[in-house]
Amino acid sequence: MRKKTRVVKIGNMAIGGDCPIAVQSMLNVPVSDVQGNVEQAKRLESAGCQLIRVTVPTAQDAGIVAALKQAVHVPIVADIHFDYRAALACVDAGVDKIRINPGNIGSDERVGLVAQACKEHGIPIRIGVNGGSLEKDILAKYGKVTPEALVESAMYHVSLLEKHDFHDIVISIKSSNVPVMMQAYRLLSEQCDYPLHIGVTEAGTYRMGLIKSAMGIGGLLMEGIGDTLRVSLTDDPEKEVQAGYDILRAAGHFVAGPEVISCPTCGRTNIAVAQIADEVERRLRGCKKQLKVAVMGCVVNGPGEAKEADIGIAGGKDCAMLFVKGKQIRMLQGDIVGQLCAEIEKLV
Template structure:
């Protein structure tokens, strides 16, 4: 198998892309403001072989919890941010090693630039995460329904916002419940850029069906040399 050649970035101590090993990522399902419970879960995941952990940051209480989590976590921590740029800034201040956010969804240029400048200072990568279930209305109208082309176009919209600010410390994911759609989207994106790709099937299903769908989807992409980080996402 020949791996797709990508640029390399670092999530804390973990190299992603280039010739680095494929990193395994997971996500906590505790409340991030409960630092003790979140750290206990992170430790169990790290013991099982997880390389990177992602924590939801829905409010400032969660961002506050990150201060302790980032200090004590045995593996790098990524903050999952939606819509509020202040949460991204607070997460960076708390010491996270990466952000998952879509710059087109957190406000105007000034807000995005504030996050980008803070991320640049700390050398923190940003993952663009596009999901078939939440595509922009204009793209759904253009393509009629979620398609691989729509997912890729949505991702490029976010990527270009960051590139216009001279920021290229970027990972990309394009996820769907549907395995063939996910495969097609990643193949298209892989042919168009050299950014590292985070692969998985979103909310693939319950344990048995979800593991099968994830194994087929992730396994197929890895067999084609596509994918630099992976995460299994069950419903």
């Protein structure tokens, strides 16, 4: 069962409560390249990204927020480190959410100014604690990055905002160590009802990043923890978005669009399963039908193994048997992918 969290509004959407779990990503074009950021944001929006984060190192860089707000409809999150003036400039530029750790911006007075400005404009703040940037005293107390240390750090930053009667808070508590990160989120979700942004930080290159994120994010989702997620990959942010949806789907959450399943192939395989499955997946991108499509290598076990699929093919000699809801319909010859996609098109 999903853990109940409070609802936090972010621009034209909301997270927490019963809201669908939102998939987000971060732009990785140099902040000085406004046009490059705008183009990447548009690509992310087309890929289904629901929240786009951009770094804003100084107040002078806040123009990027206004440029992005004009270019896309999804909420824009400004990533601020240390400089409270950058946060205030982003509020003025119309940002939808700010990621900042109040303990890092100097004085309580500065925290108060940021909290006040955000409150006036209905802008939530995400506190983002990372294993790599724990406060020195907390690190000394626990000796190393532990789940308890991460939680203590997050609650410290939270208390600085609560002191100013600010409660529009989202928290992330990331580590590159999956068991540590998972335990930290579990502990945190017991201690507060703020919505949680889940992710594995510095997860790595595409392959390892996917594995760690699928375990850490997917595992937490299956425990009912998490209101928004980011898959961190040392790769194109569009791949992060795609991976985010795939993890959500694999964890049993509703994701619009078809799911392609395919057999692992074996000595009975008659058709090029990998190529066909890849091509079907590619052609179905953007399709919103709720279907399970199976690509199986043989007619002996294929339809049986793909019982819950709505439609699929099972490879024969230079052909493929089309099956719908487990029933054999007819043999496909020639352009198998094209004919399968045409059949999918006919289904409601």
